[in-house]
Amino acid sequence: MLQPRAITYTEKGAPASVLRVKTLPTLAAPTTGQIRVKFLLSPANPADMNVVEGVYPARAPSVEVDGTAHSLCGTEGVGRVEAVGEGVRSLRPSDWVVMGRSQLGTWRSSALLDAASVTKLPASPALTPVHAATLAINPPTALRMLRDFTRLSRSSWVVQTGATSGVGRAVIQIARAMGVHTVNLVRERRTQQQTDAVKEELKALGATHVLTNEEVVRDSKRVRSLIANWTQSDLPLFLNCVGGQETTEVAKTLSEGAHLVTYGAMSKKPLCIPPGLLIFKDIKSVGFWMSKWYAKSSAEERSAIAGEIIQLIESGSLTEPPHQIVSIGGHQTDQQATQTLRDALAAQANGGKKILFEMEDS
Amino acid sequence: MLQPRAITYTEKGAPASVLRVKTLPTLAAPTTGQIRVKFLLSPANPADMNVVEGVYPARAPSVEVDGTAHSLCGTEGVGRVEAVGEGVRSLRPSDWVVMGRSQLGTWRSSALLDAASVTKLPASPALTPVHAATLAINPPTALRMLRDFTRLSRSSWVVQTGATSGVGRAVIQIARAMGVHTVNLVRERRTQQQTDAVKEELKALGATHVLTNEEVVRDSKRVRSLIANWTQSDLPLFLNCVGGQETTEVAKTLSEGAHLVTYGAMSKKPLCIPPGLLIFKDIKSVGFWMSKWYAKSSAEERSAIAGEIIQLIESGSLTEPPHQIVSIGGHQTDQQATQTLRDALAAQANGGKKILFEMEDS
Numbered sequence: 046m047l048q049p050r051a052i053t054y055t056e057k058g059a060p061a062s063v064l065r066v067k068t069l070p071t072l073a074a075p076t077t078g079q080i081r082v083k084f085l086l087s088p089a090n091p092a093d094m095n096v097v098e099g100v101y102p103a104r105a106p107s108v109e110v111d112g113t114a115h116s117l118c119g120t121e122g123v124g125r126v127e128a129v130g131e132g133v134r135s136l137r138p139s140d141w142v143v144m145g146r147s148q149l150g151t152w153r154s155s156a157l158l159d160a161a162s163v164t165k166l167p168a169s170p171a172l173t174p175v176h177a178a179t180l181a182i183n184p185p186t187a188l189r190m191l192r193d194f195t196r197l198s199r200s201s202w203v204v205q206t207g208a209t210s211g212v213g214r215a216v217i218q219i220a221r222a223m224g225v226h227t228v229n230l231v232r233e234r235r236t237q238q239q240t241d242a243v244k245e246e247l248k249a250l251g252a253t254h255v256l257t258n259e260e261v262v263r264d265s266k267r268v269r270s271l272i273a274n275w276t277q278s279d280l281p282l283f284l285n286c287v288g289g290q291e292t293t294e295v296a297k298t299l300s301e302g303a304h305l306v307t308y309g310a311m312s313k314k315p316l317c318i319p320p321g322l323l324i325f326k327d328i329k330s331v332g333f334w335m336s337k338w339y340a341k342s343s344a345e346e347r348s349a350i351a352g353e354i355i356q357l358i359e360s361g362s363l364t365e366p367p368h369q370i371v372s373i374g375g376h377q378t379d380q381q382a383t384q385t386l387r388d389a390l391a392a393q394a395n396g397g398k399k400i401l402f403e404m405e406d407s
Numbered sequence: 408m409l410q411p412r413a414i415t416y417t418e419k420g421a422p423a424s425v426l427r428v429k430t431l432p433t434l435a436a437p438t439t440g441q442i443r444v445k446f447l448l449s450p451a452n453p454a455d456m457n458v459v460e461g462v463y464p465a466r467a468p469s470v471e472v473d474g475t476a477h478s479l480c481g482t483e484g485v486g487r488v489e490a491v492g493e494g495v496r497s498l499r500p501s502d503w504v505v506m507g508r509s510q511l512g513t514w515r516s517s518a519l520l521d522a523a524s525v526t527k528l529p530a531s532p533a534l535t536p537v538h539a540a541t542l543a544i545n546p547p548t549a550l551r552m553l554r555d556f557t558r559l560s561r562s563s564w565v566v567q568t569g570a571t572s573g574v575g576r577a578v579i580q581i582a583r584a585m586g587v588h589t590v591n592l593v594r595e596r597r598t599q600q601q602t603d604a605v606k607e608e609l610k611a612l613g614a615t616h617v618l619t620n621e622e623v624v625r626d627s628k629r630v631r632s633l634i635a636n637w638t639q640s641d642l643p644l645f646l647n648c649v650g651g652q653e654t655t656e657v658a659k660t661l662s663e664g665a666h667l668v669t670y671g672a673m674s675k676k677p678l679c680i681p682p683g684l685l686i687f688k689d690i691k692s693v694g695f696w697m698s699k700w701y702a703k704s705s706a707e708e709r710s711a712i713a714g715e716i717i718q719l720i721e722s723g724s725l726t727e728p729p730h731q732i733v734s735i736g737g738h739q740t741d742q743q744a745t746q747t748l749r750d751a752l753a754a755q756a757n758g759g760k761k762i763l764f765e766m767e768d769s
Contacts (some may be wrong), residue, residue: 319678
């Protein structure tokens with residue numbers, strides 16, 4: 046019998062130091078209401094790293110191996126159903142599923158899960174494993190934020206920080222599909238050529254304008270007047286995952302009653318807003334957390350949003366995120382696999398593409 | 408014919424330097440839809456000073472005297488109707504009115520106003536001129552903020568900064584009348600005895616607990632645990648008119664989904680909030696501006712809120728704010744009156760009671 050393997054940690058810390066690949070006990074047959082899933086691809090999102098570091102308000106599940114509790118990582122991923130337990134009618138072997146709850150431990154080769162905790166994907170030839178593995182967090186975050194706070198019209202503008210992130214790219218593309226224009230902020234790269242390349246890449250995705258954080262801070266008055274000219278005071282939504290000085294400057298360009306929605310804090314700084322924007326301009330500074338949305342949503346709502354994202358993929362509106370697949374083969378020992386994992390994490394720390402784990406049972 | 412006098416300025420700046428008392432041209436008889444009003448008392452609110460300083464987004468009206476445009480001050484006040492023009496049916500001489508719009512220039516002895524721009528007060532023996540002069544801004548600001556953002560139950564808690572301000576005192580009293588508990592932050596005074604006196608004064612008004620900003624910042628962990636113990640995680644509303652470090656610390660004690668409502672910025676600092684509070688705790692940082700509420704409200708809504716405040720006064724729930732009356736007599740020359748005004752403003756700059764102007768025609 047094959048044994049599942051997982052990326053685990055026994056104490057919190059820097060992911061490249063504390064994460065390892067560990068062979069887990071053989072899985073039992075699924076009991077009532079359970080399914081056995083083979084994970085096809087599981088992305089490493091920034092929040093996963095924050096959980097390992099111990100700076101994210103979520104608790105990872107754990108599995109005991111030889112008397113030691115191993116915490117399981119990963120919230121997102123696509124799995125293929127291999128076997129179903131009694132009473133499971135909504136799923137059959139070979140169905141593809143994504144996770145309907147956070148922290149199910151998706152960085153595994155295979156697992157037993159409650160059928161109620163996953164969402165079945167409709168079969169679609171347009172849906173690659175990469176799309177499927179990455180459709181449950183970033184694109185729905187973008188979609189909900191574009192829809193839940195304010196009513197955008199086709200001429201409206203949205204501004205965002207961290208535009209190269211997974212959510213940022215989804216915002217650009219979904220906004221374009223809605224006919225909504227975007228002003229996108231990115232970090233300045235090491236060379237002007239690299240920065241220009243990033244700008245062009247986002248414009249190719251549908252970004253209307255791209256600015257760097259550094260441009261905004263360096264020349265805030267000019268940039269604010271630029272944005273005012275572009276948007277003509279129809280800038281009711283600001284999606285923010287950075288929160289540095291550029292966020293404060295750009296907030297000043299929002300139109301009256303606008304929402305500043307924070308869903309990340311890459312700058313690790315507090316979000317500072319001039320109080321006059323709140324009082325006189327009625328700016329609303331709020332937050333969004335996809336995990337909370339999932340925790341509150343019904344199975345039907347989760348299915349519906351997955352269906353919407355798949356439609357965007359089928360219509361060509363949403364492309365695969367830039368990614369690299371890290372394969373952990375069944376032939377590797379845990380030690381070899383751990384080395385593969387740590388090399389990949391170390392390489393990504395210098396700013397790489399999104400990592401997707403592809404793990405085999407050992 | 409008597410001539411009205413007003414407190415005016417011809418250029419923006421420090422109130423104690425630029426404000427003067429100026430005799431204005433004799434008033435004509437009220438025309439259609441107009442009333443002539445004799446102001447009984449007109450308070451000097453912090454926002455009025457900000458208008459004179461040029462740091463408030465509101466434009467004062469002006470009157471030309473001898474070829475020079477004099478800006479008129481004052482947004483709040485109680486007036487007695489002296490005469491009504493044609494077509495005015497809602498008001499009669501001897502009625503008391505408060506202002507239904509901002510920036511009508513209430514620091515005057517008498518004025519011609521549109522009948523539609525004022526709200527008639529019901530006759531009530533409990534209603535002193537001081538109550539009437541101060542009921543249109545501070546108590547309604549407190550009432551709306553306690554009511555419009557979240558549903559408070561009788562066991563709920565509200566926390567506020569700037570608790571000795573006019574709004575702060577109204578919050579304490581109206582919350583008490585609603586059965587809602589308050590945690591109140593005040594500035595540390597020069598001596599411990601003075602600080603203790605302020606705490607006792609607010610407790611006598613109905614404050615459940617009073618802390619100083621300095622205590623909160625100095626010992627934030629202990630204070631947060633104190634507040635958590637008091638409120639038992641039922642702290643859904645934070646009313647803030649300061650916005651310093653103490654505001655950031657106290658925001659961490661709010662319950663999930665709470666509203667942090669900013670209506671002032673006495674610290675003149677940006678409002679800084681840890682992004683995790685927005686994302687994971689769903690704290691909503693918003694603003695409130697009573698002027699905007701008045702600009703959007705109907706005559707019925709303005710009447711209704713004045714009626715509610717008067718009921719609170721009649722039931723003994725809302726006391727007069729601490730105040731001093733500055734009288735500018737008809738026998739004084741403009742120069743003498745200006746000296747009286749400047750002396751009062753200079754004395755208040757060291758932290759005095761709310762000034763109410765009582766002005767006679769000259």
